[in-house]
Amino acid sequence: MKSIQSHSHSLISNDNCPVCYQSSQRLFQKHGYWIRHCQACKHHFAEVTTSPVHVNQVYSEEYFYGGGAGYSNYLTEAKILRKRGQWYGRLLSRYTQPGTVLDVGAAAGFILQGLIDCGWQGKGIEPNPDMVNYACTHLGLSVDVGTLEQLQVEERYDLINMIQVLGHFFDIRQALQVASLHTKPGGFWLIETSSRESFTARILGNNWHMYSPPSVLHWFSPSGLQQLAGQFGFYEIARGRPAKWILGSHAKSVLRYKLGSSSIGKNFTEIINIIPDHLPLPYPAEDLFWVLFQKRNSTTTTKEGKKG
Numbered sequence: 001m002k003s004i005q006s007h008s009h010s011l012i013s014n015d016n017c018p019v020c021y022q023s024s025q026r027l028f029q030k031h032g033y034w035i036r037h038c039q040a041c042k043h044h045f046a047e048v049t050t051s052p053v054h055v056n057q058v059y060s061e062e063y064f065y066g067g068g069a070g071y072s073n074y075l076t077e078a079k080i081l082r083k084r085g086q087w088y089g090r091l092l093s094r095y096t097q098p099g100t101v102l103d104v105g106a107a108a109g110f111i112l113q114g115l116i117d118c119g120w121q122g123k124g125i126e127p128n129p130d131m132v133n134y135a136c137t138h139l140g141l142s143v144d145v146g147t148l149e150q151l152q153v154e155e156r157y158d159l160i161n162m163i164q165v166l167g168h169f170f171d172i173r174q175a176l177q178v179a180s181l182h183t184k185p186g187g188f189w190l191i192e193t194s195s196r197e198s199f200t201a202r203i204l205g206n207n208w209h210m211y212s213p214p215s216v217l218h219w220f221s222p223s224g225l226q227q228l229a230g231q232f233g234f235y236e237i238a239r240g241r242p243a244k245w246i247l248g249s250h251a252k253s254v255l256r257y258k259l260g261s262s263s264i265g266k267n268f269t270e271i272i273n274i275i276p277d278h279l280p281l282p283y284p285a286e287d288l289f290w291v292l293f294q295k296r297n298s299t300t301t302t303k304e305g306k307k308g
């Protein structure tokens with residue numbers, strides 16, 4: 001795979017909002033990174049000079065296997081993720097026939113597998129080579145190592161699936177530009193991300209667990225996401241909240257990470273240990289939302305304007 005030399009626009013400005021280009025100000029610090037706030041559109045984003053290296057660091061082995069903010073053992077979640085893919089497959093069937101899908105940040109391929117169960121023909125891209133290896137050898141899926149920003153293939157898809165990936169993009173405009181170029185006219189984007197306007201986010205404020213730079217770099221609201229997608233020729237056709245279940249082992253990992261070594265945390269850790277690892281638990285997904293966007297058929301959007 002060729003790498004794109006696009007450093008001039010792969011750096012996020014420290015000051016200007018990536019959604020509306022207006023100026024922003026520092027809100028608060030988290031994990032040593034400033035979270036900025038756009039004064040015009042209210043978008044929240046991390047003040048990080050990011051590069052493709054960032055992806056490799058965040059999605060390292062530790063993210064998938066090391067517990068902490070990642071998954072205690074990602075692969076044990078296979079069943080749940082496949083069901084989530086099927087859930088989205090059923091959701092999509094209300095709006096379109098199954099077609100071709102590109103699953104961005106496909107990880108080990110389970111969500112993609114769920115979509116394939118529902119009739120979609122798909123391939124995925126994923127920065128972590130071990131996850132890609134798993135998807136290809138164990139699930140027989142077509143998943144390539146890479147990021148959306150650096151996608152080199154020429155195909156166009158009926159659907160670009162972006163479940164829990166938007167907040168991670170080191171260059172969100174570049175990523176969505178590429179996504180748009182690879183979506184057929186009339187095709188779809190399915191996006192799931194967290195909402196900083198949710199009740200949970202507003203109650204927790206700076207302590208909302210989704211404020212976790214440098215893993216997460218953007219915090220959207222439904223209206224902000226709509227504005228951003230609109231700039232790439234997409235309009236919203238449906239929105240809702242995802243059903244989400246996680247295994248006890250993952251819940252425990254997240255809770256231990258969040259409680260840290262505080263004295264309250266120590267007491268809670270004993271209680272948390274009672275939760276069986278393989279017990280599916282409802283996750284309070286009040287702070288998540290999904291949106292289905294459709295690409296305008298109009299020729300006013302970039303058609304063959306691919307930069308050489």
Ligand SMILES: [Zn+2]
Binds near residue numbers: 020
């Ligand atoms: Zn803005």
